[in-house]
Amino acid sequence: MPKKLAKRFNCPTEFALDVLGGKWKTVLLCYLKERPCRYRELRLLVPRLSDKVLTERLRELTEKGLVMRRKEDGHASVVTYSLTPKGQTLRKLLSELYAWGEEHATAFGVEVGEPLKRLGVRR
Amino acid sequence: MPKKLAKRFNCPTEFALDVLGGKWKTVLLCYLKERPCRYRELRLLVPRLSDKVLTERLRELTEKGLVMRRKEDGHASVVTYSLTPKGQTLRKLLSELYAWGEEHATAFGVEVGEPLKRLGVRR
Numbered sequence: 001m002p003k004k005l006a007k008r009f010n011c012p013t014e015f016a017l018d019v020l021g022g023k024w025k026t027v028l029l030c031y032l033k034e035r036p037c038r039y040r041e042l043r044l045l046v047p048r049l050s051d052k053v054l055t056e057r058l059r060e061l062t063e064k065g066l067v068m069r070r071k072e073d074g075h076a077s078v079v080t081y082s083l084t085p086k087g088q089t090l091r092k093l094l095s096e097l098y099a100w101g102e103e104h105a106t107a108f109g110v111e112v113g114e115p116l117k118r119l120g121v122r123r
Numbered sequence: 124m125p126k127k128l129a130k131r132f133n134c135p136t137e138f139a140l141d142v143l144g145g146k147w148k149t150v151l152l153c154y155l156k157e158r159p160c161r162y163r164e165l166r167l168l169v170p171r172l173s174d175k176v177l178t179e180r181l182r183e184l185t186e187k188g189l190v191m192r193r194k195e196d197g198h199a200s201v202v203t204y205s206l207t208p209k210g211q212t213l214r215k216l217l218s219e220l221y222a223w224g225e226e227h228a229t230a231f232g233v234e235v236g237e238p239l240k241r242l243g244v245r246r
Contacts, residue, residue, distance in 0.1 A: 008234045010171065012224025013153045015235050017146050023137060030136045089227055096219045101135025104212055110128060112135045
């Protein structure tokens with residue numbers, strides 16, 4: 001079970017970061033905000049994560065009520081993940097995170113990939 | 124020394140989260156985006172942090188080039204922190220984090236404080 005959300009936070013920022021729940025969950029939410037993704041697609045988008053960790057992070061997001069998991073009709077082995085209405089509330093914030101990273105990488109002397117292109121998203 | 128920033132990230136979101144550098148640093152940046160703050164003010168804004176940890180987080184932010192530290196003229200013991208131009212690039216993203224937290228706390232069954240009011244910031 002994931003760590004339960006505290007009932008009270010001193011700062012709204014602290015609460016927002018707790019909901020996002022760390023780097024990999026935020027990165028996964030960022031892809032899922034574009035469109036529902038199959039497990040296989042997410043697998044290719046986060047090559048540095050092991051299958052075990054990817055599955056765990058997706059389960060945590062599901063248990064937190066941010067993501068839903070659905071088996072495709074007639075293809076029980078094909079699992080698709082998408083944002084729940086609660087997860088959808090994070091869309092603007094997730095876009096802002098991605099956009100900041102894209103815009104400021106060069107100034108920080110950093111190269112960043114363009115994973116959303118793999119999802120067929122034009123920016 | 125803080126962990127050095129990687130040279131390459133698969134995803135811009137991953138890079139953005141690495142720059143923010145975790146919960147407390149993000150929370151501190153969120154206050155400093157409003158106006159320069161004295162150490163004593165920050166101390167009151169994050170009561171759950173020990174002096175040792177607060178000082179460390181501020182030093183890490185300074186070493187990362189996001190925050191600058193200045194002694195007040197004629198008051199060498201009064202230290203003020205403010206965002207550098209690099210830190211200023213995070214303003215919109217930090218506002219979005221705070222605003223999301225403020226707006227969605229109730230729906231998540233969570234209470235959040237209003238620390239920016241202590242800085243005299245109207246919202």
